[in-house]
Amino acid sequence: MGTITPIYGLNWPVDPPVTVIGQGYNTAYNSTLDLRSVFSAIVFIQVVNHGRFGDPLPIFDSGMMLRIKRHSMSGPTDIDFYGRCGEIVRYLDPVASATTNLSTSISVGATSLSCVSTEGFTPDTRFPLESNICLYNLYYQNNFEILRVSSIVGNTINLDGYTNYPHHVDGNGADVIHANAMCLDPIELPGGSQWDLNFICDTPSNNVYWIRWFAQLYRADTYTA
Amino acid sequence: MISPKYTDNILLFKNKIVNLGGNVAGQVFNVELDLTTKYGAVLFIQVGRETTVDISDEIQDEGLLISIRRLYSYSGNKLDHPAGHFFRMRNDIVIMQNVASGVIGNNVIALTTLPACLPGEYVYFRGSSDSSFTNFEIAKVLKVIGNNVTFDAPLFINHTGDVMFTHADVLTPLTIQGGAIWRITFDYGAAQLPDAIAVVRCMAQTYDADMEL
Numbered sequence: 001m002g003t004i005t006p007i008y009g010l011n012w013p014v015d016p017p018v019t020v021i022g023q024g025y026n027t028a029y030n031s032t033l034d035l036r037s038v039f040s041a042i043v044f045i046q047v048v049n050h051g052r053f054g055d056p057l058p059i060f061d062s063g064m065m066l067r068i069k070r071h072s073m074s075g076p077t078d079i080d081f082y083g084r085c086g087e088i089v090r091y092l093d094p095v096a097s098a099t100t101n102l103s104t105s106i107s108v109g110a111t112s113l114s115c116v117s118t119e120g121f122t123p124d125t126r127f128p129l130e131s132n133i134c135l136y137n138l139y140y141q142n143n144f145e146i147l148r149v150s151s152i153v154g155n156t157i158n159l160d161g162y163t164n165y166p167h168h169v170d171g172n173g174a175d176v177i178h179a180n181a182m183c184l185d186p187i188e189l190p191g192g193s194q195w196d197l198n199f200i201c202d203t204p205s206n207n208v209y210w211i212r213w214f215a216q217l218y219r220a221d222t223y224t225a
Numbered sequence: 226m227i228s229p230k231y232t233d234n235i236l237l238f239k240n241k242i243v244n245l246g247g248n249v250a251g252q253v254f255n256v257e258l259d260l261t262t263k264y265g266a267v268l269f270i271q272v273g274r275e276t277t278v279d280i281s282d283e284i285q286d287e288g289l290l291i292s293i294r295r296l297y298s299y300s301g302n303k304l305d306h307p308a309g310h311f312f313r314m315r316n317d318i319v320i321m322q323n324v325a326s327g328v329i330g331n332n333v334i335a336l337t338t339l340p341a342c343l344p345g346e347y348v349y350f351r352g353s354s355d356s357s358f359t360n361f362e363i364a365k366v367l368k369v370i371g372n373n374v375t376f377d378a379p380l381f382i383n384h385t386g387d388v389m390f391t392h393a394d395v396l397t398p399l400t401i402q403g404g405a406i407w408r409i410t411f412d413y414g415a416a417q418l419p420d421a422i423a424v425v426r427c428m429a430q431t432y433d434a435d436m437e438l
Contacts, residue, residue, distance in 0.1 A: 004227065004435040006264055008404035042404065044297050044306050111253075132307045148292075148307035150253050150412050160253045160292070160412040164302045183308035186295050188402075214297050216404050221435075 002225045009038070009217035019211045020050075029199045029211060035191040036073055039218040043068070045090075045184040046146050047199075048134040049097045050208040064092040064201045064209055068187065071194040082193070092182055101174040102135075103155070107166050113157040113177065121157060121179045123149045133157065134181035135165075136210070139172040144212060146181045191218075226438040229264075237409065237427040252413040256427065257296075260403040264432040268293065268401060268409070271363050272394040273349030273424040274319050289314040289423050292410045293399060303406060312396060314423075320391045323353070325372070327384030332367075332376045334384060340369045342391045348374075349393035349424070350384045358424055360384065363393045403432070 019029055035041055047064055070086030098120025102113060113135075122130045131149040143165035150160040157177075167175040189195055199211055237256045260266055270291060293310040296303055320341040327334035327350075342348050344366050352360045362382045368375040374389075401407055411425055 002437040003230070004437070005262060005433070006403060008261060042295065042402070044295075046306070145302075145304055146307060147305055158253075160307075160410050161255060161305050161408065164304050183306050185308045186306065216297060218404055 002223050004221050004223050006218060007220045007222050009219045020208055027201060031197045031213070033189070033195045033197065033215055035189060035193060035195060035217070038191045038220070040191050041189045041215045041217045043187045043189060043197075044214045044216075045187070045197075046134075046212045047092055047182040047184075048136075048146075048178050048210040049094070049180065050178065050210050063094040064199060066090040066092065066184075067196070067198040067200070068189070069196045069198070070189075071196065073193055088187065090184060097178045097180040099179070100177050102167055102169050102177065103174070105167065105169045106163060108163060110163045110167075111159050111161075113159070113163075113167075115155050115157055115177060116174075118152050118155050118157060121149060121152060121177075123152045123158075130180065132181040132183055134178040134210070135163070135167050135175050136178075137168055137173065137175040143167060143175070144210070146183055227435045228438055229432060230434045230436045232431045232433055235266075235429040235431060237429055254411045254425070256409050258407045258409065258429055260401070260405060260407060260431065263403040264434070265403045266401050266407075266429045266431040268396075268399045269428045269430075270396040270399075270409075271426045272314055272396075273351070273361065273363060273390060274314075274392060274394075275321065275390055275422050275424070289425075290410075290412045291396070291425075292408075292412070293401065294408050294410070295401070296406045296408055305408070310399060314394055315392070322389050324350070324384045324387045324389055327380060327387065329381065329383040330379050332379045334374050334376075334380070334389075336372045336374065336389065339372060340374050342366050342369065342374060342389075344368055346391065347393040347395050349390045350382070350387050351390075351424070353386060353388050355387070360387055361424060361426060363395060365395075 033041065033043070045066065066089070068088040070082050072082050100115045100117045100121070103116050104114040106113060121133065132146055133149055134144070134146050136144045145164055147163065148160045149157055151158045169175070197213060201209060237258060258266060272289065291312040291314065292307070294305065294307060295309060297306055298304055322341060323337040325335045325337045347363050347365050350360055350362045350364070351358050360382050362380065362384070364376040364378070364380065366374055367377045409427055411423070413423070
């Protein structure tokens with residue numbers, strides 16, 4: 001009498017942690033997820049309006065169009081038959097995001113952030129998007145994460161969870177904190193094909209979106225006698 | 226033949242207090258459920274609330290927020306993705322009443338005063354000075370006559386001498402997929418009042434494997 005259990009390919013980093021698009025008109029970023037030999041995948045997508053470098057109050061005149069398209073097993077066909085039939089579309093509104101900086105370095109596991117200012121940040125709203133923030137440091141490049149604000153007291157942001165990376169205030173600058181960080185509900189994609197992920201926007205020059213996406217794969221079942 | 230194998234009665238937390246009026250640290254509580262080697266799970270959540278004043282207008286008309294989030298990781302770090310299932314509990318004036326008689330196995334109790342609850346709502350019991358909430362039980366009101374309250378099922382705990390609160394909440398069981406760690410968060414945000422708490426209980430049943438018969 002044997003036992004069958006699932007095998008997941010956890011936390012598959014498909015691309016570098018953060019991809020930047022939007023520094024120009026008609027910019028797009030495309031990536032492919034190969035699910036031809038797995039049962040399914042759960043895809044996590046995070047998008048942050050970084051704003052316009054050097055402009056504290058950026059005006060966004062384009063949101064982000066996200067298209068997830070299923071291919072034939074060998075790839076896209078000329079007429080994109082599968083893609084147009086199996087297309088998942090999300091439009092992310094062009095929400096300008098408040099920005100501030102950390103005022104004190106923090107380590108992994110911190111539940112609150114000391115900031116230079118909290119103006120424009122919103123705690124614990126009905127709509128999760130509004131109370132999500134992004135922390136990132138362009139110098140360190142590897143500490144991008146999105147967290148949710150529980151409450152704000154003065155210039156302190158209290159989280160409903162905890163940080164998973166250290167965040168810095170040092171000679172390389174202070175980590176940036178953005179409001180309105182967008183986390184899409186995880187999307188389940190069935191296996192048996194390749195999928196395209198297309199991020200498309202048309203922004204004024206130097207407006208920037210940060211994108212991060214990951215997939216958790218349901219690879220196989222294993223049999224133990 | 227293949228049949229599924231489940232694990233029952235996984236207690237994620239029992240009678241955890243989320244402090245609606247105390248310090249910041251008391252207003253958020255997290256627990257994680259590891260489904261990285263399982264097919265899935267069903268979550269069960271109950272919320273009893275205690276407050277003697279209406280706190281709805283003071284915090285943007287918002288009550289306790291329950292979020293159930295699937296985590297992911299990168300380079301060994303377990304990362305948050307605040308999206309998915311969010312449930313906002315209502316905020317009303319909750320009324321506490323004393324139980325004159327409430328016997329285990331019966332579905333009728335007698336209060337010392339006229340009941341404030343209404344048919345169809347959930348109520349929550351605890352001992353009158355029960356700081357560990359060992360008598361925590363939630364029941365659904367079927368009928369109210371005089372000082373008596375009839376429930377839709379017999380009680381599992383003896384509540385004679387206990388207290389009963391109106392406006393408890395029971396979430397519809399939620400099925401979640403395997404392949405990740407899930408985080409269940411209870412968050413009230415900023416503190417406003419000194420005497421309000423929520424008592425929450427969360428359990429799970431997991432779908433672990435399939436068995437060859």
